[in-house]
Amino acid sequence: MRYIPNTEADCRTMLDAIGVRSSEELFADIPSKLRLKRGLDLPPPLSESGLRRQMNALAGKDADVDRYSSFLGAGAYNHFIPAAVSHLVFRSEFYTAYTPYQPEISQGTLQAIYEYQTLICQLTGMEIANASMYDGSSALAEAVLMAHRINGRQEVLMPRAVHPEYRMVCGTYANKLGLRLLELPYTDKGTTDLKQVKAALSPRTSCVVVQSPNFFGALEMLEEIAEAAHGADALLVVAVAEPVSFGIVRSPGECGADIVVGEGQSFGNHLNFGGPYLGFFATKEAYLRSMPGRLIGQTEDKHGRTGYVLTLSTREQHIRREKATSNICTNEGLCALTATVYLSLLGRTGLRELALLNLRKTAYAKAAFSKLRGYEVRFSGSTFNEFVVRSKKRTPAQVNRALLGKRIIGGMELGRFYPELADCLLLCVTEENSREEIDALCKAMGGAR
Amino acid sequence: MYPEGLHYTKEHEWIKLEGDRGRVGITHFAQSQLGDVVFVELPKVGKPLRQMEAFGVVESVKAVSDLYCPVTGQVLEVNSSLESKPEQINSDPYGKGWMVVVKIAEPKELRNLMTAEKYKAYLAAEGH
Numbered sequence: 001m002r003y004i005p006n007t008e009a010d011c012r013t014m015l016d017a018i019g020v021r022s023s024e025e026l027f028a029d030i031p032s033k034l035r036l037k038r039g040l041d042l043p044p045p046l047s048e049s050g051l052r053r054q055m056n057a058l059a060g061k062d063a064d065v066d067r068y069s070s071f072l073g074a075g076a077y078n079h080f081i082p083a084a085v086s087h088l089v090f091r092s093e094f095y096t097a098y099t100p101y102q103p104e105i106s107q108g109t110l111q112a113i114y115e116y117q118t119l120i121c122q123l124t125g126m127e128i129a130n131a132s133m134y135d136g137s138s139a140l141a142e143a144v145l146m147a148h149r150i151n152g153r154q155e156v157l158m159p160r161a162v163h164p165e166y167r168m169v170c171g172t173y174a175n176k177l178g179l180r181l182l183e184l185p186y187t188d189k190g191t192t193d194l195k196q197v198k199a200a201l202s203p204r205t206s207c208v209v210v211q212s213p214n215f216f217g218a219l220e221m222l223e224e225i226a227e228a229a230h231g232a233d234a235l236l237v238v239a240v241a242e243p244v245s246f247g248i249v250r251s252p253g254e255c256g257a258d259i260v261v262g263e264g265q266s267f268g269n270h271l272n273f274g275g276p277y278l279g280f281f282a283t284k285e286a287y288l289r290s291m292p293g294r295l296i297g298q299t300e301d302k303h304g305r306t307g308y309v310l311t312l313s314t315r316e317q318h319i320r321r322e323k324a325t326s327n328i329c330t331n332e333g334l335c336a337l338t339a340t341v342y343l344s345l346l347g348r349t350g351l352r353e354l355a356l357l358n359l360r361k362t363a364y365a366k367a368a369f370s371k372l373r374g375y376e377v378r379f380s381g382s383t384f385n386e387f388v389v390r391s392k393k394r395t396p397a398q399v400n401r402a403l404l405g406k407r408i409i410g411g412m413e414l415g416r417f418y419p420e421l422a423d424c425l426l427l428c429v430t431e432e433n434s435r436e437e438i439d440a441l442c443k444a445m446g447g448a449r
Numbered sequence: 450m451y452p453e454g455l456h457y458t459k460e461h462e463w464i465k466l467e468g469d470r471g472r473v474g475i476t477h478f479a480q481s482q483l484g485d486v487v488f489v490e491l492p493k494v495g496k497p498l499r500q501m502e503a504f505g506v507v508e509s510v511k512a513v514s515d516l517y518c519p520v521t522g523q524v525l526e527v528n529s530s531l532e533s534k535p536e537q538i539n540s541d542p543y544g545k546g547w548m549v550v551v552k553i554a555e556p557k558e559l560r561n562l563m564t565a566e567k568y569k570a571y572l573a574a575e576g577h
Binding site: 289314315319320323 | 488490508509510511512513515
């Protein structure tokens, strides 16, 4: 395989045309002492088949979910992806991450995004959704900024049960705008304390953020928190990192959320080492013009036929520059398409069944851990497909090391983000974990002493 | 197209004196450049504004522009009929398309604005 298409004769012709003797002369502006005057120290080239072998050997060093059983979630979820998803997404008509610069020429792409927006509205229980954002954390940060645009207030109530990395991204976005993030503690249920929410609310509160299921896997009391927030004229922003939960829990919209954001990776997108992922963003129609990102609308052409257009883009960065609603000026088109295909394949019933499978398998695992010697379930709240386990003897790092030896990827060690939970692991169980795998996990952890 | 007696800004707003109050809108030129107006964002009654401070946003099918207040003062009235009928800005920019009424705090500032004649010359000089 040749990667450099220019022959020596090509190079000579080009150098002659600009009157330069050698390509080395082109770098004359770089001080001599900074230049490397020899070839790079690289191994000899490989043949295509040799390269393939080498890359496979390197990839084989990873513990991946195809060869290991995984109980790691914490914002990235291992779900089964039917082959039909990649078959459709890889079609050449669809296979681009870009919404074209002349978008209306690509009616198929726009229609797919429009369907995506419709699905997100149905799942979140909201009126409008944008064409997607980078990921769950940046979508949440944009929601916090949007709440500030709507009511001009400066304080954000941010429970510690919200994904720690989402909170960090919010902090980065909010920091230079003078917004203050106030942390709220969690209870022994692993949920946000409603009393603390009420106590922290004030006329300065712009929004209350709640993640549900939250970082510990527990379901929050959205309706009560919504009522409290609205009582103080603040907005309720709900983040959902595991949207498979929509198959079985009431939508945030029904519970009174004003903005619903989250991570759409679970919908047909691979784990991908953490990205690219898919941020979804939905809100009420009243807030349409404060919403960041782009939006696809349905309309009619002059013959009365249905057509799709990029709409309300007059507030985006390429037109309004520094006065744009938001700095985001693109979307995760391909990941959104993937989610659309995946959800269409599952349908309403399929998503419900999938959610039930996750719920039941997790309940099975949780029951097993409540009886397992050396461990206890840390929080008492209702959970979806994640829960926290406290290890009484071994450290979580020791437990995980022992599990890896048995080709099991264990849970997230919570001490990384919560010093007070240094003896805890966050475990995730999905439809990809068979009962045998769960039993093997318990056996391996029970034996890890 | 550019009524006498109004005062004009370089950002294409007009203000009409009504005693110690001023009625504000955008000019015929502004509405024709924007094209069909689909949305207007106006301030709340009571909001204090400085001369040439942005007080709202006008959105057409092809652009979004800030609206600048011709004088320093407080917002007394807002044309809420524009919420449902923003097209009045295109059809009647000096009448039903008015946007806000402000209480004029510094009458001297009107000297910084243009007469109809000067505004027409300004447009011509700008190549319109």
